[in-house]
Amino acid sequence: MFKKIVTLVLLLSSMFMSLVHAAEKITVGLIATTSIEDTRKRWQPLLDDLAKSTGTEVTAAISSNYSDIVAGLKENKIQIAWLSSKVALDAVEDGKATVFAQMVKSDGSRGYNSVIIASSKSALTSFDQVSAKPGVYIFADGDKKSTSGYLVPAYYLFSKNKIDPAKLFKKVIIGNHQANFSSILRGEADVATFNSEEMDRLKKEAPDQLSKVRVIWTSPLIPNDPILYRKDMSPALKTRVEDFFVNYGKQKQAQAVLKDILNLSGFQRSTDAQLKPIADLTLFSLLRDNLNNPSLTDAQKQKKFDEVSARFGKLSFVLEASRIK
Template sequence: MFRKIIPLALLVGSLFISFAQAAEKLTVGLIATTSIEDTRKRWQPLLDDLAKSTGTEVTAAVSTNYNDILAGLKNNTIQIAWLSSKVALDAVEDGKATVFAQMVKSDGSRGYNSVLIVSNKSALTSFEQIVAKPGVFIFADGDKKSTSGHLVPAYYLFAKNKADPAKLFKKVLSGNHQANFSSILRGEADVATFNTEEMDRLKKEAPDQLDKIRVIWSSPLIPNDPIMYRKDLSPAMKTRIEDFFANYGKQKANAETLKNILNLSGFQRSNDAQLKPVADLALFSVLRENLNNPSLTDAQKQKKFDEVSARFGKLSFALEIARIK
């Protein structure tokens, strides 16, 4: 009786693939818009379900610092990440990660708004009142890598009104959404950036706190945040991750988990093309900073302009290709 002989190379290759699949673990990077503990608690049920669905150990890396999550995604200590669109652009440009899903809100919307808030006791009712009194008010701005906290208001609120926050306000603070909200409640700032996602959360969980602030400006719609993974994950793992997120929320058991995260109903499949509107804003922001930089000569400004234009031209082309695909 003859036995089937398996080539040694094939056997070793098979064992290597099996070992690699078994050893593949996932760390999900999350931005803490409230506290680290609170964010971890909200996402943990989803992470547990992701582990069951993929048959893989899943852990979370939570930080209030966008750079921490971005660095983890780049150096492979993080394989999946929830990032703001602005930071996601950096990850796409680095070439290590790509967008595979987009958040969908409970009302089915795929976007949200950046807002400017004040205390409900404030006499301020419009941005024009602030512009009329330069050097009087204290402003709590968002992290510079935050889409709704900084990038969107920097363009739609300040640039379009030809206003420079550094000159307009008596003092400029910087923090995440929770810090900005708290600065208004404590009277440490007169006006702050915030967003409608956080307002929806407060409406459900702390309506008494939400009643203490008032919105005096709202931006155009911002595309909902992307979910990314590293490009070098195995094809099989990518498929399991994509299918998990695309189907999560279709079962009633997941509904409460999604609402607790950011009042979500689920996730839709997506790609890098969803970042194109934010890329245009980022380009404008960088060009404006260079143009207004007093330490640069006209020649240096022109050189910077050419470099930035070429860089974003290449990025925009890549995003457009993603849309066509």
């Protein structure tokens, strides 16, 4: 009799856990650096494997607009997201999400570079040639929420060299990496932001297209993009999700999937601490914009300086605390 009761309890427990897993659903937010259709095609095999591994229904929310993915995380319409470091910082500061993994490239590297490209047919071979001729060239800049498309060149190329893009270029247009690359090929821009990840992809998939541009500036290394999940996901689901990502890539089929996504070899465990360098860049950028804002009085600038410094002081503490954990 006792054995029958134990068997019944185990059966009911198994049924209950199956119902819990079935009730849980995951929407993964993805940034479309190319087209939405292309991004979905590349990620779908991984999403299918995630569903099988975690026993949950998995769908994708894909957008070229970073704000869409962040809003989805805040509103719990998205539970897991791949974001640029700059946007991930916003999500972490909001308090709803946290970093749990970081992309690892196929060569084992934990970072990539922002680059400035020009047409290979142009005479431009360095950015010094551009800065020597104010008002001559058209610049295709990235979305302000993009790490490699905007934040990194804004700091390392423009701020550190005391260059104001609005004064240097004849015209500035805004787009994602694909749009910027196309603007160079079509002759709609003279120089544009891009990154080494997209260059690696084109080298493999469209070398003829890549040969039509040249790199005229390269940034220091940027930490690879993070993967985040909402903090209020159930602990059991968090564990299953983390285990899936850090172990994905150990089988041949998974290796091919990762390589096709962004030339990846896998993911490593990570925390919000990986965003600290990006937080420092963002702080500098905000303080620079405040200092150079002609519409503010000295008193207003000081007030803004104090507010931004206090905000990033708190954020820096949160990021460092995650390292200790």
